[in-house]
Amino acid sequence: MRLTKKAAAIVAAAALFTVVVPAAAAEASPRSTCYGGRVCLYAGFDYNRGQSDHWRDFTADDSDLADNNWLNWDFSNTWHSMDNETSSVRNRVGCSTTLWQHAEYTGAHSTFTHNSNDGYLVNNAIGNNRTSSIDIWCR
Ligand SMILES: [Ca+2]
Ligand SMILES: [Ca+2]
Ligand SMILES: [Ca+2]
Helix, strand or coil: CHHHHHHHHHHHHHHHHHHHHHHHHCCCCHHHCCCCCCEEEECCHHHHCCCCCCEEEECCCECCHHHCEEECCCCCEEEEECCCCCCEEEECCCCCEEEEEECCCEEEEEEECCCCEECCHHHCCCCCCCCCEEEECCC
């Protein structure tokens, strides 16, 4: 009988724990994790931490982001153009990636090596909210 009570207490504690964990995780962007083989762009600084989660990942070059929309955290379409809105980047694609100011890989640009992160593009040559094309060197 006492054992059952103790077991019930453990179950209750575990249930409490599972409630707490998703709540804490919700504060960080679910997409702040960028999976291997991709370059992830984010509309906010620090990979959208504490901001609306507009993001998108790429596995190959894209010469013009004007026809790409941001995704929401649940992968649904925001119907909001990515052009001139990138503020942070994670590179997991396996090679260097260059972000360009204009379509067709022209203008100011910054290159990010594999496994690098930059949560604040204001202080890079590409700058904040200027990216219009993405060149992934290995694809
Ligand atoms: Ca495009
Ligand atoms: Ca930076
Ligand atoms: Ca631009």
